Amino acid sequence: MIAMAVTRTLRTRPGVQKALASAALAAALAGVGGAAWNNHAAHMPDAATIAVLAQQAGPGRDAKAEQVLRQFAESSKRASVQRELGEALLTRNTPRDFAEGIVWLEKAAEQGDADASMALGKLRFLGTPFLAQDYPRAYRYFAAAGAQGHAGAAYYLGLMLRSGYGVRENRAAAARWFALAAEKNSAAAMFMLANAYREGDSVPRDEARARELYEEAAELELPEAIQTLAMAYRNGELGLAQDEMQARHFTQETAHALKHPALTP
Amino acid sequence: MQNRFGFLTGGCLSIFLLAACGNDTSPAALTQATPAPAPAPSIEKGTAATLALLETTDLHTNVLSYDYFKLAEDKSFGFERVATLIKNARAEFPNTLLLDNGDTIQGTALADYQAQVAPIACGTTLAMYKVMNTMGYDGGGIGNHEFNYGLPYLNQVTGNKFNVEGLPDPAKQTACAGPAFPQVLANVLSVKSKEPLFQPYTILTRELKAKTADGKEVTAPIKVGIIGFTPPTILSWDKRWLDGKVYTAGIKEQAEKYIPEMRAKGADLVVVISHGGLDNSAYSPTMENANYYVSQVAGVDAMLIGHSHQIFPNATSTVPQFNLPGVDKVNGTVNGVPTVMANYWGKHLGVIKLELAHDGKAWVVDKAKTKVETRSIQNADKTYVAAEPSIAAAVAAEHQATIDYVKTPIGSTDFQMTSYFADVGEVGAIELVNQAQADYVAKYVKANLPAYATLPVLSVSAPFKSGFGGGNDYTDVAQGNVAINNAADLYLYPNTIYAVKVSGDNIKAWLETAAKRFNQIDPAKTTEQALISSFPGYNFDMFTSADISYEIDVTQPVGSRIKNLSYKGAAIVGTQEFIVATNNYRASGGGNFPGLDGSKTILAAPDANRDVLIAYIKSVKAVTRAANGSDRSWKFTKVPTAGPVIFNSSAGKLAIATAAGLTNVSLLRADEGSGKNLSVYALDLSK
Numbered sequence: 001m002i003a004m005a006v007t008r009t010l011r012t013r014p015g016v017q018k019a020l021a022s023a024a025l026a027a028a029l030a031g032v033g034g035a036a037w038n039n040h041a042a043h044m045p046d047a048a049t050i051a052v053l054a055q056q057a058g059p060g061r062d063a064k065a066e067q068v069l070r071q072f073a074e075s076s077k078r079a080s081v082q083r084e085l086g087e088a089l090l091t092r093n094t095p096r097d098f099a100e101g102i103v104w105l106e107k108a109a110e111q112g113d114a115d116a117s118m119a120l121g122k123l124r125f126l127g128t129p130f131l132a133q134d135y136p137r138a139y140r141y142f143a144a145a146g147a148q149g150h151a152g153a154a155y156y157l158g159l160m161l162r163s164g165y166g167v168r169e170n171r172a173a174a175a176r177w178f179a180l181a182a183e184k185n186s187a188a189a190m191f192m193l194a195n196a197y198r199e200g201d202s203v204p205r206d207e208a209r210a211r212e213l214y215e216e217a218a219e220l221e222l223p224e225a226i227q228t229l230a231m232a233y234r235n236g237e238l239g240l241a242q243d244e245m246q247a248r249h250f251t252q253e254t255a256h257a258l259k260h261p262a263l264t265p
Numbered sequence: 266m267q268n269r270f271g272f273l274t275g276g277c278l279s280i281f282l283l284a285a286c287g288n289d290t291s292p293a294a295l296t297q298a299t300p301a302p303a304p305a306p307s308i309e310k311g312t313a314a315t316l317a318l319l320e321t322t323d324l325h326t327n328v329l330s331y332d333y334f335k336l337a338e339d340k341s342f343g344f345e346r347v348a349t350l351i352k353n354a355r356a357e358f359p360n361t362l363l364l365d366n367g368d369t370i371q372g373t374a375l376a377d378y379q380a381q382v383a384p385i386a387c388g389t390t391l392a393m394y395k396v397m398n399t400m401g402y403d404g405g406g407i408g409n410h411e412f413n414y415g416l417p418y419l420n421q422v423t424g425n426k427f428n429v430e431g432l433p434d435p436a437k438q439t440a441c442a443g444p445a446f447p448q449v450l451a452n453v454l455s456v457k458s459k460e461p462l463f464q465p466y467t468i469l470t471r472e473l474k475a476k477t478a479d480g481k482e483v484t485a486p487i488k489v490g491i492i493g494f495t496p497p498t499i500l501s502w503d504k505r506w507l508d509g510k511v512y513t514a515g516i517k518e519q520a521e522k523y524i525p526e527m528r529a530k531g532a533d534l535v536v537v538i539s540h541g542g543l544d545n546s547a548y549s550p551t552m553e554n555a556n557y558y559v560s561q562v563a564g565v566d567a568m569l570i571g572h573s574h575q576i577f578p579n580a581t582s583t584v585p586q587f588n589l590p591g592v593d594k595v596n597g598t599v600n601g602v603p604t605v606m607a608n609y610w611g612k613h614l615g616v617i618k619l620e621l622a623h624d625g626k627a628w629v630v631d632k633a634k635t636k637v638e639t640r641s642i643q644n645a646d647k648t649y650v651a652a653e654p655s656i657a658a659a660v661a662a663e664h665q666a667t668i669d670y671v672k673t674p675i676g677s678t679d680f681q682m683t684s685y686f687a688d689v690g691e692v693g694a695i696e697l698v699n700q701a702q703a704d705y706v707a708k709y710v711k712a713n714l715p716a717y718a719t720l721p722v723l724s725v726s727a728p729f730k731s732g733f734g735g736g737n738d739y740t741d742v743a744q745g746n747v748a749i750n751n752a753a754d755l756y757l758y759p760n761t762i763y764a765v766k767v768s769g770d771n772i773k774a775w776l777e778t779a780a781k782r783f784n785q786i787d788p789a790k791t792t793e794q795a796l797i798s799s800f801p802g803y804n805f806d807m808f809t810s811a812d813i814s815y816e817i818d819v820t821q822p823v824g825s826r827i828k829n830l831s832y833k834g835a836a837i838v839g840t841q842e843f844i845v846a847t848n849n850y851r852a853s854g855g856g857n858f859p860g861l862d863g864s865k866t867i868l869a870a871p872d873a874n875r876d877v878l879i880a881y882i883k884s885v886k887a888v889t890r891a892a893n894g895s896d897r898s899w900k901f902t903k904v905p906t907a908g909p910v911i912f913n914s915s916a917g918k919l920a921i922a923t924a925a926g927l928t929n930v931s932l933l934r935a936d937e938g939s940g941k942n943l944s945v946y947a948l949d950l951s952k
Contacts (some may be wrong), residue, residue: 052550093508162862163862191854192854231803237801242734260409260499
């Protein structure tokens with residue numbers, strides 16, 4: 001308690017604030033001052049440093065970090081940096097930042113950056129207050145990223161093909177995309193694929209495989225997968241013996257995971 | 266109170282005595298122009314000591330071994346039992362440090378009661394922290410669940426003065442009662458100040474009970490630095506509380522920044538308290554489980570981890586995170602760093618035993634002698650260790666208040682709300698849920714989604730308890746008072762409320778899928794035909810509103826059964842748009858319903874359907890059959906059958922069907938024959 005009180009006193013001292021400023025930002029700023037960095041790849045901050053700057057510029061609303069990131073994006077023209085800047089701007093959720101963020105993402109996507117294509121595809125797929133839903137464009141973006149094996153894009157390609165959003169419905173192709181995304185640890189894709197195996201929906205019906213996938217997704221804290229297991233233990237489904245203790249355990253874990261679910265790709 | 270260290274007695278527990286043992290060094294404290302600390306008394310070369318780090322994690326306010334939903338003891342978890350393991354460990358090891366990994370203040374009705382129902386006063390210590398104070402914790406980390414109730418609450422109960430938007434300037438705040446041990450968190454920063462929300466680390470100075478090389482018992486000082494991390498993903502999970510107020514820094518980067526600082530300030534050992542598990546996919550500053558990489562930061566002596574509700578070390582574990590290269594699940598090391606994860610809810614205590622020897626300059630860990638283990642509150646014979654009695658005594662008032670709250674009538678019902686005949690049209694246990702969901706979503710749309718304001722808001726729910734487990738596996742809330750615990754009978758699962766925007770076609774497909782609940786009936790068949798298929802009751806979604814109506818024709822094959830679907834008297838057009846209130850499970854693809862895959866979700870509320878139901882009952886106060894339990898949206902298409910159509914339900918409940926207005930149900934056989942308290946009923950489809 002005493003120690004914390006001292007911390008608080010000191011937080012108000014500007015000198016200490018400066019001392020506590022992120023080492024990564026300091027390093028990045030030093031890079032800007034160092035003029036030589038854009039001629040030598042070795043001086044370009046690594047991906048983690050860029051990601052730290054993006055955290056500061058986006059969720060941290062740090063103007064200085066944004067400026068540094070923007071300089072890196074402009075001078076390096078690197079797709080990964082353009083995308084980090086674009087995503088940082090999107091998190092700020094204002095029309096102006098959003099519009100600019102899209103421009104940076106598009107630049108990155110044009111260079112073949114799969115994460116940028118994925119981000120643009122998702123915006124077009126779901127639509128936002130700033131950008132209308134557009135299935136055909138979403139599909140093109142996902143296809144570009146999916147061709148590079150991007151797990152998130154593969155999941156969305158699966159969704160679009162499963163229900164025929166802007167494309168011809170093709171549930172077998174959907175299952176293949178879900179399988180690819182599941183291979184790459186996408187809990188949401190595991191869940192969709194598990195549902196398909198459970199129902200024999202365009203794949204051979206296989207409850208054991210379904211259960212494995214539900215368990216894998218549950219391990220990744222997907223609440224719906226954990227709940228599926230809770231229900232299965234309660235009702236003796238998916239080849240499981242009815243088990244009240246396990247049902248309770250998984251019900252409790254469902255409640256727990258709902259506070260920090262596996263994020264949708 | 267146990268003695269933690271030789272002659273350091275329990276006096277540190279009192280707030281007033283803290284100054285007397287204020288030998289913890291925070292980062293800021295050392296930057297102050299205080300006189301340099303007196304040089305440490307020289308420790309004889311060869312002096313040896315045993316230090317055990319004790320970890321609890323993911324306690325989730327399970328102070329007692331008690332299930333507030335069942336209102337019954339459950340000995341399989343509870344801080345009061347792990348407290349016994351703590352006492353035992355203190356008796357066993359000469360020196361211990363007791364540290365908590367976080368996810369501490371949320372997770373039971375007791376936690377909700379203190380945070381939301383009867384919010385605790387500034388001067389009151391949270392029940393969970395109170396008993397941790399009783400046990401004399403040396404330090405703690407912060408988990409993601411600590412953020413579940415928002416920043417002002419976290420600020421209050423941890424006795425902090427956060428410098429964040431939404432709270433007064435720290436100079437204008439009064440620190441409230443908090444834990445009597447330091448809490449550390451290095452990777453969550455305030456947008457306003459750009460500084461860590463909590464102190465990132467602290468250095469604990471302790472006197473070790475030690476032995477010199479020639480066997481003389483001595484005490485010798487040691488400085489143990491503790492640094493804390495939480496998953497950066499809190500920014501998504503608790504966005505409503507955190508957006509624009511705090512952000513995260515990379516866990517590895519913060520470790521690389523602060524650990525050398527801790528060493529420079531004299532830390533003999535550095536213990537990482539990181540709320541998270543292991544993940545060896547490419548490092549990112551925003552990754553949820555960064556500890557695989559933290560273990561590779563220079564200067565980490567031990568890691569206390571958590572969040573995954575798992576046990577580590579665990580030789581038989583099959584979870585992927587404990588089967589990575591560099592992870593020794595038998596001996597409990599991650600890239601050589603001793604690491605422990607102590608399960609959850611006080612089921613286990615984590616122990617890292619370090620053998621220390623002083624080489625004349627510094628304490629050195631004899632790595633070959635390090636022992637990592639978890640200890641269960643369950644004995645080998647499946648019994649559980651006894652509870653530490655001081656814990657229940659300390660929280661008796663809070664515990665009783667929570668029980669009273671759970672039992673408090675929140676309203677009343679003029680009819681018995683049951684699901685015995687939900688399969689054939691009884692809506693008494695479902696309509697209230699649908700009303701509560703529709704009310705919640707309609708209000709949300711009106712306030713937040715003006716673009717959708719003209720769309721009708723409907724709701725579906727299913728009979729979660731529909732007899733699979735026998736005649737007692739049904740919802741049954743008696744006429745009279747309704748209490749909080751009855752809500753768990755009306756809504757079995759801990760789902761959160763979601764709303765989807767769907768078309769008329771989507772609704773029809775949704776109902777066609779739900780209607781798989783029924784076998785296809787052949788009207789010409791003269792023998793008995795079972796009505797109910799193997800399709801689970803929890804997927805038998807139905808509307809229960811005067812506004813929407815449809816028929817289910819069970820003589821037709823799956824996919825062609827929904828007839829005369831209409832909204833306010835007019836046939837529903839395929840392209841017509843609706844908002845439907847449901848739960849996260851269904852909206853996100855649970856049950857494999859066509860078109861329901863997460864993409865139609867327009868509201869993913871953090872509120873539980875069950876809590877929405879509780880709030881609704883509180884608002885209507887008097888639940889009635891007429892207003893809340895008689896709107897059947899669907900009926901079976903009438904068809905005469907040559908033979909009986911039968912189904913099972915709980916024995917001797919025909920009067921309930923009659924009271925629900927189901928004139929087409931009759932009792933066929935009082936005893937179904939399985940010994941599960943079921944009767945066989947007949948449904949007359951011609952009526």
